[in-house]
Amino acid sequence: xxxxxxxxxxxxxxxxxxxxxxxxxxxxxxxxxxxxxxxxxxxxxxxxxxxxxxxxxxxxxxxxxxxxxxxxxxxxxxxxxxxxxxxxxxxxxxxxxxxxxxxxxxxxxxxxxxxxxxxxxx
Ligand SMILES: [Zn+2]
Numbered sequence: 001x002x003x004x005x006x007x008x009x010x011x012x013x014x015x016x017x018x019x020x021x022x023x024x025x026x027x028x029x030x031x032x033x034x035x036x037x038x039x040x041x042x043x044x045x046x047x048x049x050x051x052x053x054x055x056x057x058x059x060x061x062x063x064x065x066x067x068x069x070x071x072x073x074x075x076x077x078x079x080x081x082x083x084x085x086x087x088x089x090x091x092x093x094x095x096x097x098x099x100x101x102x103x104x105x106x107x108x109x110x111x112x113x114x115x116x117x118x119x120x121x122x
Contacts, residue, residue: 001082005093010076012100017069024062027055068101084108 001009075081082091084105091105104112 001090001093006076006079006081009081009096009100010073012097013069013073013076016100017066017073020062020066020069024059024066027058027062065101071103072101086112 072081075083082093082096083089084091085103086108087105089105089107091102095102095106102109
């Protein structure tokens with residue numbers, strides 16, 4: 001991958017990083033506004049529990065995504081970005097534009113998903 005593309009992806013990933021952190025921040029604020037003395041009725045309780053687990057999931061997803069973004073940024077630093085971790089082939093700019101944090105080329109990703117599906121079905 002050439003330096004110009006690397007720079008473009010670096011900006012893209014840093015932008016993504018800011019978005020995740022902003023989102024994490026607003027999730028946290030929402031959590032802090034929760035008042036335990038404000039007892040909800042049964043319907044509200046159910047939906048507030050759903051909200052809570054949604055928030056937890058979101059935070060988990062944010063954490064995972066943030067880790068991926070950091071990893072990708074590190075690869076850009078090391079000039080290893082855009083290389084498939086499984087087969088060592090170039091991943092391809094088009095795929096990276098769609099998923100800048102990906103570790104795998106489309107062939108290896110499809111293979112991984114095929115294996116995961118096979119496991120899920122068994
Ligand atoms: Zn590959």
